[in-house]
Amino acid sequence: MSQSISATRLATLAGDFARSPAYVGLADALRELIGDGRIGYDTRLPSERDLTAALGVSRTTVTRAYAVLRESGFAEARHGSGTFTRLPGGPTRAYDRALWPTDVTPGVIDLVCAAATAPPGIAAAYAEAATELPAYLGGHGYYPAGLPDLQAVIASSYDERGLPTVPEQIIVTAGALAASAVVGCALAGPRDRVLMESPTYPNAVQALRTGGGRLVSIPLDPEGWDLDAVAGVLAKRRPRLVHLMPDHHNPTGLVMSDEERATYARLLARHDGIAVVDEAHHSLRLDGGAAERPFASYSPDAVTVGSASKSVWGGLRLGWIRAPRGLVDRLTRARIGLDLGAPVFEQLVLTKLLAGDFDAVLTAHRDRLRQQRDALVAAMEAQLPDWTFRRPSGGMALWCRLPATGATALVDEVERRGVLMAPGPSFAPEGGLDRYLRFPYTVPVPQLEEAVTRLAEAWAVVRSGTTTPPGRERQGGVLVA
Template identity: 50%
Template sequence: MSPRAIAAARVAALIGDFDREPAYKGLAEGLRVLITDGRIQVGVRLPSERELTDALGVSRTTVTRAYAELRDIGFLVSRQGSGSVASLPASRAHRGDHLIFPGDARDDEIDLTCAAPASSPGILAAYERAVGELPAYLSGIGYYPSGLPVLREAVADQLTARGLATSPDQVMIVPGALAGVAVAARALSGRGTRTLIESPTYPNAIATFRETGARLLCSPIAREQADVVDLLATTDQVRPALAYLIPDFHNPTGHLMGDSAREQVAARLRKHGTTAIVDESMIDVALDGQVMPRPLGSFLADSITVGSVSKAYWGGLRVGWLRAPAERMDAMVRSRLSLDLGVPVLEQLVTADLLRNGQALLDQRRAFLRENRDAALGALAEHLPTWKVRVPSGGLSLWCELPTAASSDLAPRAADHGVLLATGPTFAPEGGLDRFLRLPYTQPANVLEDAITRLGEAWRSTLAEDPSARGHDKPTMVA
């Protein structure tokens, strides 16, 4: 397959105005930032010099010299028959394993690597009620590879109520949403399977698909809104067999894809025969009282939908689900049985109880996260005013843009101040994104304020060594 290409008009729109003194250096720097930030993906063929000259209204010499400079520093590679292809120089800004390990922090550290809150009040009461139901199951062997009927029914009812008609036979209970992604990936992909994945995206999902041998093809996520122009264009170019998408409070950007965009994406995937794995892990953490769009799966009948209670209630339950078309369930069960034989019965009973009776706990969770989000935004405005931050309407984290590509440099300094960070390259399937980092707001407001105060001190030590990071006077908060 020939390399993906980006149109000259799209490059011109992305790069916007650039420094013209001299023009070739300004153009080279603009293109370097686009590649570093993932807006032009690694492996994508840039326009020919003539096409970009016409689109930008500059001289041919300007484009020629800009391309030559990018080749010299490793951001462009010329391949016989493929033109000039975006690349990244080998550096620590490329994460190989893309894995986040939860729970490794010491007592004196604030861990901002994992976007997972502590248990909701009321979880213990749900366990106590579930223990009362447990005796009815003790006479059996305790293995339920597809899940307890009572929980499968509860999940099916919730999906149906949201607009995705589902029967209990279409639901499999798994140990968390990532396990559901792994089951579906093993069932649907193998070595070389063309798999469309967003960039940035959930790091452990990147590793999951790589374990199957899938060929990952990335589509950049728009910075300010859930714009699907690039996703549609990439789908047309690569015609993937499989796609992994997070339309609901995307991790890490927080974007929420609207109904119209979902309809467009579904139509394009259907046109190319692409099966979507839709990750709804964040669906329950809408923070601003908005009406949620219909499930992406309701627009795309052949899709697989995964979800869990980890974000809404507690990750320690380790209960999630996979919803698939009836004709695909046998393949899902076979894939699952090579991984594990089921989720613990007690935790399934707790989850069924929460899905039936947990609305008050969910409301408390949302209020807690909303307070934390607003506290984090206030602390960033005070201590890190040069960072750009989009205000998400849901999810668990802020996706912060630094004035320069320095999140990998910042992380060790932050650790010296007792704050652990997940840097942008962790979320980039093909590397880059070192201008960004994710800040979860899952810890209490006072802890976040302390962490961001320390982070400000670490950033100032970064500035001392890199004056180019000084950037803007205040952050940009986008509603």
């Protein structure tokens, strides 16, 4: 059944829209609200008369704004029942704020999933691990905390970073996302609040709320953390868990300074919050320089989540939790309620890689990402000079600010040209950010350059207010009739 939104509520959400001319400003504001999910798909909009009164504008302004919405695919009038919200790409564009890796057809450039192909040397590690597997086949194969050798080598990677860790503090999981689900299940029940940043890595929102925790979000400025705002939210909302990505935050690429880590940790201690530190991207430091200390070295209660997906390969499906000793039992018990351990073979592969010349693997990986990042930055500056972004010092993506709202419509338009991307609202746990687009530099340079060309074409179409007529979609990079 369709929902409806009152004129007063809509007037509050639309806020102080641009008035030159007013109908364009109002249409833009409504497109943003519909595009980023703050007004849901198939919601009945207020009557023109009610909205005119609530906004204090002329009736023509509202009539013309609704007409613009209908023409651009953001609304549909149903005879006798009113005007309902739509999205240019149909209901599948009503973002559920989770990124779905897809199997794309050849020629389509997939930039939804920010994940690179495996660096050299991975197949050899699999082959070597196969020779060790027979030794495990006589046992039951269940290792709820992980293979002891892998726990040990992961623990020593924290020692090397200046965070003393014993193997018993490590729980190996099937990826960092599964690790976050374990943490959410163990530490945040229905009475607890879970603080997420906006933007954030969307799949973590769902994972950390596995135990029923309630979502609270805090804006993260593209320029950095506002620790006064953090202090305010911690004091007022008292979240039990606070999700952080201090090392190459996804999607902004931000890195938290040591000073900020120390302050953040003090605030958490004062308000009994536990940091869940997602370090999935921490090894993707592309510009050298001394690394910051791990967040957990400032915050002994923090639970850290790690992943082999970004440093090695997503197909390994391995991650881990590094927990304070006092929480290990509780986390292991929660883990057993979800699964009984990660696959032995993949754990052997990762053990080989981490215990071998892992720096060589990382160096090859980083060199490739650095080259791709620099090529993407150059292509964006050349073809979309009025877009802005910070050049990230690591991680896998540019977080781009568009000169106007419209990322949702843009993603639909560029998909017709064979490029799949995730718009800002996908990264906003409670809506917003339709002025942003994440652009991962995880594919080879020619594909990145082609994607920028198609993006610039699509953006020109979106800005002109026209969209590609049905039946003229591009497939595999070719415009088909």
